[in-house]
Amino acid sequence: MLTVITLYSTAQNEFEPNYDESKVPVFDLPNPLVTFNGKEVKTINDWENERRPELLEFFIQNVYGEVPDHLAITSFKIIEQGENALGGKAKRKQIELSFTKNGEELSYNILLYLPIDVEKAPIFLGYNFYGNHTVADDPNIIISDAWARNNESFGITNNQLTEQSRGIRTNRWAIEKMIDSGFGLATIYYGEIDPDKNDMTDGIHSLFYSKGQEKPKSNEWGSIAAWSWGLSRAMDYFEKDADIDASKVIVFGHSRLGKTSLWAGATDQRFAAVISNNSGCGGAALSKRKFGETIWRINNSFPHWFCDNFKKYNNNEEQLPVDQHELLALIAPRPLYVASAEDDKWADPRGEFLSAYYATPVYELYGKSGISNSEMPVVNNPTQSSIAYHIRTGEHDVTDYDWEQYIKWAKEYVLK
Ligand code: GCU
Numbered sequence: 001m002l003t004v005i006t007l008y009s010t011a012q013n014e015f016e017p018n019y020d021e022s023k024v025p026v027f028d029l030p031n032p033l034v035t036f037n038g039k040e041v042k043t044i045n046d047w048e049n050e051r052r053p054e055l056l057e058f059f060i061q062n063v064y065g066e067v068p069d070h071l072a073i074t075s076f077k078i079i080e081q082g083e084n085a086l087g088g089k090a091k092r093k094q095i096e097l098s099f100t101k102n103g104e105e106l107s108y109n110i111l112l113y114l115p116i117d118v119e120k121a122p123i124f125l126g127y128n129f130y131g132n133h134t135v136a137d138d139p140n141i142i143i144s145d146a147w148a149r150n151n152e153s154f155g156i157t158n159n160q161l162t163e164q165s166r167g168i169r170t171n172r173w174a175i176e177k178m179i180d181s182g183f184g185l186a187t188i189y190y191g192e193i194d195p196d197k198n199d200m201t202d203g204i205h206s207l208f209y210s211k212g213q214e215k216p217k218s219n220e221w222g223s224i225a226a227w228s229w230g231l232s233r234a235m236d237y238f239e240k241d242a243d244i245d246a247s248k249v250i251v252f253g254h255s256r257l258g259k260t261s262l263w264a265g266a267t268d269q270r271f272a273a274v275i276s277n278n279s280g281c282g283g284a285a286l287s288k289r290k291f292g293e294t295i296w297r298i299n300n301s302f303p304h305w306f307c308d309n310f311k312k313y314n315n316n317e318e319q320l321p322v323d324q325h326e327l328l329a330l331i332a333p334r335p336l337y338v339a340s341a342e343d344d345k346w347a348d349p350r351g352e353f354l355s356a357y358y359a360t361p362v363y364e365l366y367g368k369s370g371i372s373n374s375e376m377p378v379v380n381n382p383t384q385s386s387i388a389y390h391i392r393t394g395e396h397d398v399t400d401y402d403w404e405q406y407i408k409w410a411k412e413y414v415l416k
Pocket of ligand 1: 254255256257278279280281293298301346
């Protein structure tokens with residue numbers, strides 16, 4: 001065991017979220033550089049051949065769930081493209097990926113904006129919450145007909161996306177800043193891979209079922225692993241697209257989709273770098289702190305996100321032989337950015353920061369630097385190296401400020 005963080009142990013009501021730092025329990029944090037059997041990890045070889053595989057396997061079997069089988073893209077087609085997007089700065093492509101298995105089919109669309117003057121563009125890849133047509137005010141973006149959560153202010157009733165929400169999330173996607181800095185953007189509506197509701201009969205899961213099966217086995221994938229699988233299949237496509245530099249795909253996600261980007265980065269080493277924006281519980285935040293959202297709470301509110309085995313740790317974080325800093329360590333030595341927001345206490349900003357700090361020794365094994373100071377930086381004062389971290393003012397959100405930091409960091413740590 002690596003360390004005991006914190007202060008006083010106080011009994012806590014397991015159903016009320018704790019926001020009081022003095023009530024964070026005393027806990028032992030597992031050391032990423034000691035195997036489950038107590039052997040010290042001293043070399044990259046030990047890490048890559050022993051410790052990393054056992055950690056990855058633990059997260060697969062007990063947290064996010066195993067993908068039951070292999071399934072490659074059955075076919076893809078470019079269904080729309082335009083050379084004159086974003087006032088002539090970018091080219092737009094919309095690509096449909098299709099999958100067939102056991103007589104069932106699923107398709108989803110990737111929306112791409114690529115800088116016109118870059119031959120093979122590095123890209124940010126990230127899911128959106130309400131459809132590709134929300135990320136830019138562009139009449140050519142196809143509106144998805146997949147299930148969507150109702151949202152009156154976005155004009156979503158009967159679980160159908162509509163024209164009314166075109167461009168409504170441009171504030172969360174600094175596309176022009178990306179394009180002006182030589183990056184492209186690829187985005188996908190996450191509901192096309194698996195609708196975000198506690199019903200496992202639909203989405204990509206159903207293609208893998210045997211006859212009569214209605215939900216995955218207890219060690220098999222929840223929705224986060226399904227969404228993350230969708231990002232890897234997008235990566236399969238990028239490897240075939242001559243306009244993209246597939247060795248420079250930075251996987252990004254906010255909140256539940258930040259949990260997803262971390263899991264995608266951990267399971268698929270083709271992703272060059274990973275960004276977690278306000279990912280919180282089950283993402284970057286340390287579970288054992290039980291600050292804000294807890295394992296019990298997340299498994300109750302969103303029973304479909306993780307595998308059923310994860311429920312063993314409801315109100316039982318002490319028994320968990322890993323914590324989320326080890327998820328971050330699985331991304332080493334690739335660049336990793338963890339970002340928090342000051343008013344997003346639910347996601348436990350300090351727990352996100354400490355997780356990045358405790359993942360650092362694995363980066364150091366590779367001669368990379370991470371977060372070397374256990375003091376949290378003050379707000380709006382990013383610390384950037386192979387692991388970067390910032391906490392900005394404001395709420396649970398993605399802002400221009402966040403993107404400015406990601407772009408600056410990606411130029412330095414991904415492009416160079
Ligand atoms: C809820 C959930 C979080 C999640 C967030 C989001 O608040 O409890 O775990 O990150 O939704 O995805 O916006």
